[in-house]
Amino acid sequence: MEAPTDKLARRAAARAEKRAEKRLQLIESASETLRALGYANASLRDIAEASGVSLGQLHYYFDDRTDLILFCVRHYKDAFLADVGAAMAGVADREGAVAALSSALARALARTGGRHRLWYDMRAQAMFDPAFRPAMEEIEAALIAVFAEAETRFAGAAPQAALRYAAVDGLFRYMMQAASDLTEETMRAAFADLLDRLWSPSPADGAEPSGRA
Amino acid sequence: MEAPTDKLARRAAARAEKRAEKRLQLIESASETLRALGYANASLRDIAEASGVSLGQLHYYFDDRTDLILFCVRHYKDAFLADVGAAMAGVADREGAVAALSSALARALARTGGRHRLWYDMRAQAMFDPAFRPAMEEIEAALIAVFAEAETRFAGAAPQAALRYAAVDGLFRYMMQAASDLTEETMRAAFADLLDRLWSPSPADGAEPSGRA
DNA sequence: GGATAATCTGGACAAGTGTCCAGAAATGAT
């Protein structure tokens, strides 16, 4: 039979897992409230009520409001980056990358569009509150890395992938605002067109029919 | 001599102008505080203190907090759109538009970069607070119009200028965050490259030497 | 069943908020 220390360890692990489960549940509920009301307007009481949970319980599972919100942000990041990462996993050439990324982004907007309001809201907050900055920079760096990695697959060097990310992010935000008026296909086409342009040789060089090597 | 009604009218006008002057002064000071602390953190007391003015005075010149902030937003819009509009006034061809707009945007970031935090902050707020939405949509529509108008000068039809605006806006926001690490020339080149790509014929058509009609 | 620890409650608390106002001060016309 197992040693007593193992037993204790197993119990502790089970407890921790249960706690983590409950936390996740609270995080998802809080994310929804945050998405609906915004950072500036969502109080802990709003979050607690929407979660069907007492106010004190939030402080039992999270240090403070900032801590809770940071968990929400990280949870968002994990979900979104997993989506994008999975879409880009297999692609090897430029056309494949354009197709995969534009589909993934349009799909994200069509299915879970509202969720991304939390991201843009908190990114704005991070401009003023240093507590959120590391988490935001981490997410942004991860998204830039997606671009950088994709670009290295069909181009030797891929400097300044951040600039391509920034442009696509701008389009993403804009379409999120108007997502309810647009079809997924329309959005996909818009992303594809932009990516096509960003990932083409410079038009300044390509203007003349057969450019140099 | 003038009629008494004129005299009264002149006095009323002088008073109104003096009031407007003071308001503008308060608006500019409030904008700075708003830019520094962010919408969620800037209280009326913060704004009053930074302006060297009593709390009650803010309510004497503005209906309420929302009213004051809306004035700040509109003031920002006027200044920025005047800048951009002036830069784009004379241009007629594609190359001129690229040069003018990229210079204007880089210059805006280099000189008054921090000011634009207010814009991105309030745009995020507008996602949740309907009070700010009309003002935001108005600004965004004006910026899109800048693109649409420029594009009609070197292309017959210019559908969906909003999509070009969105991409450039994304780059603008990104560089604003990193503006302190970048030279104005670096930023200008980045804008020029993006605009060049956005305002080129589709690379899908141009890939083959001489595309079809 | 009883002991031990984890979970949860409801409310208290201080601090900060936007708003409002009675009256002081300043302004300017007569």
Next chain:
DNA sequence: ATCATTTCTGGACACTTGTCCAGATTATCC
């Protein structure tokens, strides 16, 4: 100088906020 009007002050007010905690409740194990 007097008076009416505009401008401004300082604080009061009701309300919301995040935080905290003493004790009730529940689960877990011997």
